[in-house]
Amino acid sequence: MKLHEYQAKEIFARYGIAVPQGRVVATAAEAESVAEGFGGRAVVKAQVHAGGRGKAGGVKVAQSAADAADAARGMLSASLVTNQTGPEGVPVNQVLVEELADIAKEMYLALTVDRVERCPVLLVSASGGMDIEEVAESSPESIHSEPIDPVLGLMPFQSRRIARRLGLEAGAAAAAPGLLSALYRVFVDNDCTLVEVNPLIVTGDGRLVALDAKISVDDDAMFRRPEMLALRDTTQEDELEAQAADLDIAYVNLDGDVGCLVNGAGLAMATLDVTSSVGAAPANFLDVGGGASVDKVASAVGIILSDPKVRRVLVNVFGGILRCDIAAEGIVQAYRNTGSGLPIVVRMLGTNVDDGKRILGESGLPVVFAETLSEAAEAIRRAG
Ligand code: GDP
Numbered sequence: 001m002k003l004h005e006y007q008a009k010e011i012f013a014r015y016g017i018a019v020p021q022g023r024v025v026a027t028a029a030e031a032e033s034v035a036e037g038f039g040g041r042a043v044v045k046a047q048v049h050a051g052g053r054g055k056a057g058g059v060k061v062a063q064s065a066a067d068a069a070d071a072a073r074g075m076l077s078a079s080l081v082t083n084q085t086g087p088e089g090v091p092v093n094q095v096l097v098e099e100l101a102d103i104a105k106e107m108y109l110a111l112t113v114d115r116v117e118r119c120p121v122l123l124v125s126a127s128g129g130m131d132i133e134e135v136a137e138s139s140p141e142s143i144h145s146e147p148i149d150p151v152l153g154l155m156p157f158q159s160r161r162i163a164r165r166l167g168l169e170a171g172a173a174a175a176a177p178g179l180l181s182a183l184y185r186v187f188v189d190n191d192c193t194l195v196e197v198n199p200l201i202v203t204g205d206g207r208l209v210a211l212d213a214k215i216s217v218d219d220d221a222m223f224r225r226p227e228m229l230a231l232r233d234t235t236q237e238d239e240l241e242a243q244a245a246d247l248d249i250a251y252v253n254l255d256g257d258v259g260c261l262v263n264g265a266g267l268a269m270a271t272l273d274v275t276s277s278v279g280a281a282p283a284n285f286l287d288v289g290g291g292a293s294v295d296k297v298a299s300a301v302g303i304i305l306s307d308p309k310v311r312r313v314l315v316n317v318f319g320g321i322l323r324c325d326i327a328a329e330g331i332v333q334a335y336r337n338t339g340s341g342l343p344i345v346v347r348m349l350g351t352n353v354d355d356g357k358r359i360l361g362e363s364g365l366p367v368v369f370a371e372t373l374s375e376a377a378e379a380i381r382r383a384g
């Protein structure tokens with residue numbers, strides 16, 4: 001789950017990390033009055049769950065309170081499209097109005113999990129700011145990666161090494177270890193998968209300030225992070241993914257037109273691979289899970305059918321804990337509820353497979369049965 005910049009900065013502030021003064025608002029009038037409090041000069045920042053705002057008009061420096069109001073009005077009136085959103089963009093419901101920072105140097109800093117080394121890793125670069133993706137592409141050696149032993153935590157020698165790598169001097173170098181260990185505590189205490197500060201700046205008077213803040217919290221830790229769940233903003237999430245999450249269905253929206261209903265994550269991955277290999281493009285990953293009821297299967301199929309890009313449906317069910325007859329009844333229920341006529345290819349094996357096929361066969365749905373996954377993929381390709 002992603003947090004907004006202003007929420008991440010509130011957490012940073014609680015850990016003693018310097019952030020600019022600011023307030024989040026939902027109207028141009030409020031933006032104007034906050035900017036007035038800063039003497040008129042302020043930066044207005046769209047609060048969306050996507051980066052790349054700076055290059056997309058989502059970060060504007062205002063020279064007067066009236067300017068700030070105009071910037072806020074513009075941002076709040078339209079969705080923001082950045083290189084990290086789809087073409088439809090994300091809605092801007094709030095803007096953060098902050099005092100202007102005096103930037104002497106922009107750096108990049110992130111904490112995430114290194115899945116190969118299986119430990120947290122601190123990534124830093126002296127060339128931070130809006131072009132970090134190009135830096136990573138053209139000169140990856142300029143990004144320093146510091147693995148952190150989860151038992152020892154971030155060691156002082158590592159902080160000093162990072163300060164040197166960033167070319168920090170005097171006061172900023174002295175402040176770096178405190179800042180880095182505070183960021184590491186933010187990462188660990190809150191079950192984060194990402195804490196990113198881009199840019200981390202050195203101000204004209206030599207202070208370190210987190211000018212931007214991004215936090216993602218591990219979804220699998222949410223059961224013990226009720227305070228994080230309270231920060232969730234579903235307006236920023238893919239609508240179908242949010243619906244699926246509420247039903248406890250593992251679902252990821254993809255670009256293709258083949259809606260896929262599968263039980264089991266491994267089988268779902270294999271289904272996507274085989275479907276793609278015959279030149280058909282999956283519209284989603286969906287694992288309905290082991291113990292699904294008729295209603296849950298029907299909800300899952302309902303999500304697939306309500307996706308406007310879906311033109312054909314592929315079902316790959318291995319009847320174990322989820323019986324084939326239950327899956328079949330759920331599919332029929334969803335097709336009846338939605339009145340859908342989309343072609344459906346079904347591969348079913350396992351417990352109660354004959355009942356499952358009979359229920360589907362007698363339902364009048366435009367169903368084609370396949371024995372193997374390759375046959376199913378071929379059949380779905382022909383249905384396109
Ligand atoms: P992002 O593009 O979504 O990552 O948004 P950022 O918060 O990183 O802002 C993008 C850029 O706007 C930063 O790299 C800065 O160069 C600039 N910026 C943000 N806040 C200020 C500020 O207070 N003063 C000045 N001069 N520039 C700012």
Ligand code: MN
Nearest residue numbers: 051198199212
């Ligand atoms: Mn940024």
